[in-house]
Amino acid sequence: MARFRTWVGIAVAGALCASLAGCSSTGGKRAEDARKAAAAQGRAAVDTPRWTFAMITHSGDGDTFWDIVQSGAEQAAVKDNINFLYSHDDEAQQQAQLVDAAVDKKVDGIIVTLAKPDAMKAAVARAREAGIPVVTVNSGSAESKDFGALTHIGQDETIAGEAVGEELNERGRKKVLCVLHEQGNVGHEQRCDGLAETFDGTVARLYVNGTSMPDVQSALEARLQSDRTVDAVVTLGAPYADTAVKAREGAGSDAEIDTFDLNAKVAAGLKDGTLGFAVDQQPYLQGYQAVDLLWLYRYNADVLGGGRPVLTGPQIITKADAAALEEYTKRGTR
DSSP states (O other): OOOOEEOHHHHHHTTTSOOOOOOOOSOSHHHHHHHHHHHHHOOOSOOSOOOEEEEEEOOOTTOTHHHHHHHHHHHHHHHTTOEEEEEEOSSHHHHHHHHHHHHHTTOSEEEEOOSSHHHHHHHHHHHHHTTOOEEEESSOHHHHTTTTOSOEEEEOHHHHHHHHHHHHHHTTOOEEEEEEOSTTOHHHHHHHHHHHHHOSSEEEEEEOOTTOHHHHHHHHHHHHHHOTTOOEEEESSHHHHHHHHHHHHHHTOOOEEEEESOOHHHHHHHHHTSSOOEEEOOHHHHHHHHHHHHHHHHHHOOOOSTTSOEEEEOEEEOHHHHHHHHHHHHHTOO
């Protein structure tokens, strides 16, 4: 692959200093159908008991990033002879109730995200009190160990933001607009904080209603029209990159559009130069490894990470990498 600049080395030193949060990437009905077909044709590679694992995420309806996480988890579940249950809610209290429901079902393991950790603490504690091993994934690296989870799998959001700031410096950018699409998501704030820490220019933040793409586009277009000094826009989820491109066109701006996360549209945009770069946290790997690690713990009391998160990113993806990754984004695994 032409170039993958990983920040894992630096992230090890600061792995406990940040919470995480997921954004959006690729998926939809085609990915769902492909995932079901793969699961139906799959065969377990082990003869261990058919344990039941539940994954509960903070995804909202239609947040296609989680299609990739779920796909990875389901394929690992087939291999490991696991009965896999998936549920989600973007309201923290509802997500906590889904964890409680999994505890009541006496599942054999729980995978959970901690985008809003304060609201999830009691639910995770109840799972641990019930003797159910917990793995946190994607969001909550700072809280995972304190909450009693076996380990955390995901990207350190502060380190990822720092990687973006360094990349923007190399590109000679002077003023960047960091677009936050989910109020209260600590990981999104950490991404922008990390960016500001390493970026030599000015960082401005724009809070938008991420549940409405027309609102996102109009808010971003208005900002770009009113501030012609913005020469880079960073969105915190792949679907918002395409909306930012439309806003740039509507505003008549020359700002570069960059994004967190990867999907087929982002890969195409990198390839044709519409987008500058993307930051990939490998959501498929997050889901796959979460199930695999729970299976390893149930089977052999294995734990990875040595008390630190197991990092899946960040990776800076540019035009040079897009062609090699395009095939994987189309099948819904990157």
